[in-house]
Amino acid sequence: MQSLIGKQxxxxxxxxxxxxxxxxxxxxxxxxxxxxxxxxxxVDDGEHKAATAGNGEGSKPQ
Known part of the structure; x- marks a missing residue:
C-alpha cells in the first residue's frame, strides 16, 4: 500500500x-x-546584521 501511495x-x-x-x-x-x-x-545584509544584533543571533560576545 505504501509503495502504491509513493508512486502516485x-x-x-x-x-x-x-x-x-x-x-x-x-x-x-x-x-x-x-x-x-x-x-x-x-533586507540588505548590513541592515539585517544591525537589526539582529543583540537578539541572540550571530556571533556571541566573548
Missing amino acids: LRSLYDSVLVEPIPDKLVELLLKLDEVGGDSPSG
Missing part, C-alpha cells in the same frame, strides 16, 4: 514540475524583485 505521489509531483508558471505569479515575482532588490528577503 511521485507521479503527481512530476506532473506539477512540468506545469508552466501562471502569468500573474510571474508578474508578482517580477514586481517583488524590483521592490526587494538583490536580497531574497528584501
